[in-house]
Amino acid sequence: MLRRIKAEQLQVGMFVARLGGPWINHPFWRSRFLVTSDEQVDQIQAANVQDVWIDILKGRNLPTPATPDAMEADVMEEPENGFEDELERARALIKSARELVGQMFSDVRMGRALESQGALLLVDSASNSLTRHSQALIALSRLKEKDDYSYLHAFSVCVLMIAVGRTLKLPDGEVRELGIAGLMHDIGKLTLPEYILQKATDLTPSEEEAMRRHPSAGYRILNEARLYTNIPLDVCVHHHERVDGRGYPFGLVEHEISVHAKIAAICDTYDSLTSARPGHQAWSPARAMEYIAVRVDTLFDRRVFKAFTRTVGIYPIGTVLRLRSNRLAVVCGQNEDEPLRPRVMAFYSVSESMAQPPQVIDLMQSNETVVAFEDARQWGYSDEQLMAMYAPHG
Numbered sequence: 001m002l003r004r005i006k007a008e009q010l011q012v013g014m015f016v017a018r019l020g021g022p023w024i025n026h027p028f029w030r031s032r033f034l035v036t037s038d039e040q041v042d043q044i045q046a047a048n049v050q051d052v053w054i055d056i057l058k059g060r061n062l063p064t065p066a067t068p069d070a071m072e073a074d075v076m077e078e079p080e081n082g083f084e085d086e087l088e089r090a091r092a093l094i095k096s097a098r099e100l101v102g103q104m105f106s107d108v109r110m111g112r113a114l115e116s117q118g119a120l121l122l123v124d125s126a127s128n129s130l131t132r133h134s135q136a137l138i139a140l141s142r143l144k145e146k147d148d149y150s151y152l153h154a155f156s157v158c159v160l161m162i163a164v165g166r167t168l169k170l171p172d173g174e175v176r177e178l179g180i181a182g183l184m185h186d187i188g189k190l191t192l193p194e195y196i197l198q199k200a201t202d203l204t205p206s207e208e209e210a211m212r213r214h215p216s217a218g219y220r221i222l223n224e225a226r227l228y229t230n231i232p233l234d235v236c237v238h239h240h241e242r243v244d245g246r247g248y249p250f251g252l253v254e255h256e257i258s259v260h261a262k263i264a265a266i267c268d269t270y271d272s273l274t275s276a277r278p279g280h281q282a283w284s285p286a287r288a289m290e291y292i293a294v295r296v297d298t299l300f301d302r303r304v305f306k307a308f309t310r311t312v313g314i315y316p317i318g319t320v321l322r323l324r325s326n327r328l329a330v331v332c333g334q335n336e337d338e339p340l341r342p343r344v345m346a347f348y349s350v351s352e353s354m355a356q357p358p359q360v361i362d363l364m365q366s367n368e369t370v371v372a373f374e375d376a377r378q379w380g381y382s383d384e385q386l387m388a389m390y391a392p393h394g
Helices: 038-046 068-074 083-109 117-132 136-141 146-167 172-184 187-191 205-212 214-225 230-238 259-273 285-293 302-312 383-393
Strands: 002-006 015-019 051-055 320-323 327-333 343-349 354-362 370-374
Touching: 083 117, 083 136, 083 146, 083 187, 083 383, 117 136, 117 146, 117 172, 136 146, 146 172, 146 259, 146 302, 172 230, 172 259, 187 214, 205 214, 214 230, 230 259, 259 285, 259 302, 285 302, 285 370, 320 343, 327 354, 327 383, 343 383, 354 383
Parallel strands: none
Antiparallel strands: 002 051, 015 051, 320 327, 320 370, 327 343, 343 354
């Protein structure tokens, strides 16, 4: 049960569930914590935080207000956001992520010390967004400009790894470490020449060899910083290992690879395939899922892939499907009990070669069936245009 109070009312013994204002403006990497000292109170008040939400079931409460109405006004259950509402918060978070990850990577390139506080803040904010809506941040973080790929790929993998960790019901602390691991998994690429990272044609054998050294280079960077625990180190060095032993850098096989590295392998591959980057045009989410699915038990772990499909859906939000009625529809929601029959929004008649008024269809309650998945661009639609159409129905 949450209660909103003014920052000046905060006291030792209260459990903070949320701080008002952007997380980047305050010094706490956790947004949920027990206040144990006057110093913490002073820090929050000095950061110009106006409002604080306290959990009155986990910590001290203010004295009961004089009237029941007064208490009812500032005590509430934390609600889940609708898809469209959470998209707005997700946009602001992604903008902050672009700036923070960019600065962090720049520091590493310049030989400066790797700083961990901002990364922890970012992970916690991503986790909070996924709590408010399980799909909005995932859907939006897939849409990135080619120039932003290096920075936002790290954040997208972070988001996906947190979500999959939750699906697997891993402990909260472990899930937070997975988020850090996602942010840091490719940090070794910062040691590579820029021309290799931006090359749009096939790498030469020597360039490929340099690329294959980035997991080990990343491990050295994180190990020397001594800021992170075993999970980020493990993921950094092993996220390109594959269960049949054909990965790198060590050619490990299934039982030698941790579940954390197996999660990273799928999340990294999925976001790489669905993102525009040098030498690669973004695939549709369904095409990327198909690519991974046919490589389960050879490249990717079956248990983790099942958790991934429960997390993003067999047809992830934003996927364009062709229905039996010869209409195009975009996935706008999932049905957990029937993952092959999501909620969709029909928007285009293939037979008539023209757009139609949007119609939301729950395939669990309809005779419509999925015939195939499609590439929206081939029909003249961008992902951003489709999101604007389906967001109110997500």
